Amino acid sequence: MNEPVRGPAHAAPEDHAAPEDHAAGVSRRSVLLGGAFVLAAAGGGVAVGALRPVASPDKPTGRPPVELVAALTAENVLLAAIDSTTGGSPAVRVALRQVRADHLAHRTALQAAVDSYPEPAVSTSPSGTGAVAALTVSGLRSAEQQAAARAGTRAGRLRGREAALLASIAASEATHAVLFG
Amino acid sequence: MFCGASMSALTDAWQQALGAEQQAAFGYPLAGPRLDSGTDLARTCQAAHEVLRDQTASAIEKAGATPALPPADFPSLYPVPDAGAAQRLAIRLEQDAARAWRYLYAVAAQGSGADSVAARTAAQAALTASAVRATQWRLLVDPARATVAFPGI
Numbered sequence: 283m284n285e286p287v288r289g290p291a292h293a294a295p296e297d298h299a300a301p302e303d304h305a306a307g308v309s310r311r312s313v314l315l316g317g318a319f320v321l322a323a324a325g326g327g328v329a330v331g332a333l334r335p336v337a338s339p340d341k342p343t344g345r346p347p348v349e350l351v352a353a354l355t356a357e358n359v360l361l362a363a364i365d366s367t368t369g370g371s372p373a374v375r376v377a378l379r380q381v382r383a384d385h386l387a388h389r390t391a392l393q394a395a396v397d398s399y400p401e402p403a404v405s406t407s408p409s410g411t412g413a414v415a416a417l418t419v420s421g422l423r424s425a426e427q428q429a430a431a432r433a434g435t436r437a438g439r440l441r442g443r444e445a446a447l448l449a450s451i452a453a454s455e456a457t458h459a460v461l462f463g
Numbered sequence: 464m465f466c467g468a469s470m471s472a473l474t475d476a477w478q479q480a481l482g483a484e485q486q487a488a489f490g491y492p493l494a495g496p497r498l499d500s501g502t503d504l505a506r507t508c509q510a511a512h513e514v515l516r517d518q519t520a521s522a523i524e525k526a527g528a529t530p531a532l533p534p535a536d537f538p539s540l541y542p543v544p545d546a547g548a549a550q551r552l553a554i555r556l557e558q559d560a561a562r563a564w565r566y567l568y569a570v571a572a573q574g575s576g577a578d579s580v581a582a583r584t585a586a587q588a589a590l591t592a593s594a595v596r597a598t599q600w601r602l603l604v605d606p607a608r609a610t611v612a613f614p615g616i
Binding site: 384403434442446 | 506514565580590593594599611612613614
């Protein structure tokens with residue numbers, strides 16, 4: 283279910299270096315999962331409150347929540363859909379590179395969240411990403427809009443830092459629809 | 464009833480969101496005169512933040528708290544010498560707003576009562592709206608770097 287998805291040529295990673303939040307990696311994941319907000323203090327009074335860490339919940343126990351696993355599966359499905367596209371115009375290829383990089387970061391964060399539970403996840407359908415039909419630009423826009431809505435709904439069914447993570451992912455996916463607008 | 468986290472923490476997070484909206488409503492008029500493109504977007508963003516600022520203040524009042532007054536000035540937003548700085552300011556205003564709303568979401572997500580659910584609903588909508596606006600601004604600045612993977616973080 284969580285096998286790496288190879289990207290097509292348009293998804294080459296070098297063009298999507300992070301303007302700010304794309305600095306994915308261990309440190310980013312630790313921030314995401316640790317519930318600490320590492321923000322620049324340049325925001326003045328606004329950022330001061332946001333710098334306060336939200337209390338971390340207890341260590342995860344049992345199996346990961348179904349909603350969390352479903353969100354991870356959804357990221358894999360989206361990545362497969364993106365990788366099935368031919369890229370279209372140069373502008374669309376630029377958008378695809380960014381969107382794919384974001385989804386890879388989402389998947390990494392969600393996988394880490396799932397893996398933080400001591401017991402294995404219960405598989406959610408669809409069980410694999412298999413063959414995915416290529417999407418048009420409007421299809422990609424629709425897929426991102428639906429993904430944003432579903433991630434928001436799933437966030438509402440979770441609690442704590444996992445909920446906040448999915449809330450951010452939902453917002454990110456809404457921005458992808460703008461790129462395909 | 465707000466279960467799982469203190470009401471004061473939730474109220475404080477609402478106040479932070481209000482502060483971010485006050486800053487955005489203040490900041491767009493600083494950016495607007497310097498912009499050479501995106502002026503319509505700036506007007507739309509300013510109007511959205513003014514509405515959200517007032518709605519947020521009302522929500523705080525309904526919760527029995529007093530909305531914090533905005534500061535007389537936001538010195539950290541200056542200077543805005545040219546169009547590029549104005550676009551960067553717009554992005555920053557939206558990022559700050561997104562961070563504040565995500566903070567509210569995170570605080571509310573520790574609770575389970577009706578106040579928590581309402582805060583999460585409002586915060587998700589505002590976080591998403593600011594993320595989308597930030598992306599619209601980044602598209603004007605650098606279309607190849609228009610999105611971020613985790614808005615508000």
